Amino acid sequence: MRRSVVSLSGWPDPPPAISAVIVERAQNPSHGDYSVTLPLKLAKTLRRPPLKIATELAGAIALPAGFARIEVAPPGFINIRLEASWLQAQLDSVVSAGDAWGRNDLGRGRSVQVEFVSANPTGPLLFSHARGAVVGDVAARILEASGYAVQREYYINDKGKQMRLFGDSIKARILGEPAPEGGYSGDYLSDIAELARSRGEMDAERLSSLGAEWVQERIWEDLGRLGIRHDRVFLETSLYTGLDRETMVRLRALDRIVEKDGAIWFRTGSEKDEVLIRRDGYPTYFASDIFYHLEKFEGRGFERVIDVWGADHQGQVGRLKDALATLGIDPARLIVLMIQLVSVKRGGEAVRMSKRAGVGVSLKEMLDEVGPDALRYFFLLRSADAQMEFDVDLAKRQSSDNPVYYAQYAHARLANVLALGAAATAAPALERLDSEWELDLIRIMLRWPDAVSEAAEAIEPHRLAFYTDELAASVHRFYKNCRVVTEDEALTAARLQLTRAARLTLANALGLMGVSAPARM
């Protein structure tokens, strides 16, 4: 429930007399457009019945133009209703806003980086990667629509054990030997082995980069099909050209470094210190994360950084923020979106997801089966911090009544009507858009800018999908109950204007989610 008056963007300010008190948007249309609960809250302090306070307060308010009426409801609410004419009049400004309808300037040009996917190129993307990919991408889109300067980054851990293991695994595959302990064993290794053979490549290190290159191509391909592109790839190795040493020096100067057992530790201040540099001289993930984030904030100057991480990295958040704070960076500037696990069910059975073993459902396979639009919408219909189950069979079977088609169909219907009414030239009689369906549609439409800014503030992409669903439902009801193109030219023109505004809103909403808005389907 919105509490602050200023965030009711796109809606007229409530009457000045009550702007100073708390005005909320009514949650139930039958209560009006705005509601005030202040009398209930004041009742105790004033030691008077809330209904009396409400009546007096309501009586003292002179409604300015645009407002129809103010009424009191037990046990002490004040409800305020907008004039239909005000709602109708908004259609023109919606239509003329075009693609910009719904955008806001919350970010005021501030720079923010969204780092997401960042899977190592040792195996193709799995279905489980898709959730973070979609959430990260849509978070970036929402921030862009809210006036932030956004950069999308893909981080590759191109140093260390996994890459060596990957090379060894390819080599083993070429030689027809079993994969090394803890190595990779998916079918795709055979393709890489084939490629390596054709090039006469046998050196494990060369094999790992050859394989990584091959896999990364597939990753870009899958992401491309999902409508996702990154602005920049960041290689872990680039952290080790001085930044690592400088950071260690700084931490040491801050007296946060301890050496023991042959390793170098970060003093956390709590019981348990954390290893930064292992006994074998290699930095831990914790260390590279510190270097990396220092580089983001100090090196590149991002004001905010959003990391999209799997829930299994949850333990890392606290200590990374602690280390950043130590280095003088406000940890609130780093926002970590924890993407909870997606479990996959197929044939009524849980499917195990393991990248190294190469089992599980690949993203490519899911893209082939359900398509990018349905896949994106599916993930957006869940909040990222809730675990979810995905039934593959259900997704395939339901592909024609997937929620995404509901929204896309609403858009196609409107587009169809607009094509049909393209020749209309009469002046629109907007005041005749007075049915419950038409006014309801306008009300929902006018909430679109708030849906975007609220999603941006909370960084919760799923809000868009739920808004879109609601909008689509209202569109379908309007379509069913209000025939647009008729003999009545003035009404036709008015409804065409409403149709234009609704189609635009739906298209912008789908567009922000990276879902297509087809004119026919």
Add this chain to the structure above:
RNA sequence: GUCCCCGUAGCUCAGCCUGGAUAGAGCACUGGCCUCCGGAGCCAGGAGCACAGGUUCAAAUCCUGUCGGGGACACCA
């Protein structure tokens, strides 16, 4: 054992941050709706806030505890 996320309708999920007026969708099920812009649609129906305390005029929402599911607590990545 400590920490994080989750527990809302038969199933999959919103709502919780910022407490308000009969708790919302989709799927499934039941019954209606095409002389009329696309039935991938519309209308109607039943059923739910894990449990127990607390705070409050008011709790799905805030606090504490219990139970249940998942995850994290490495010189792994």
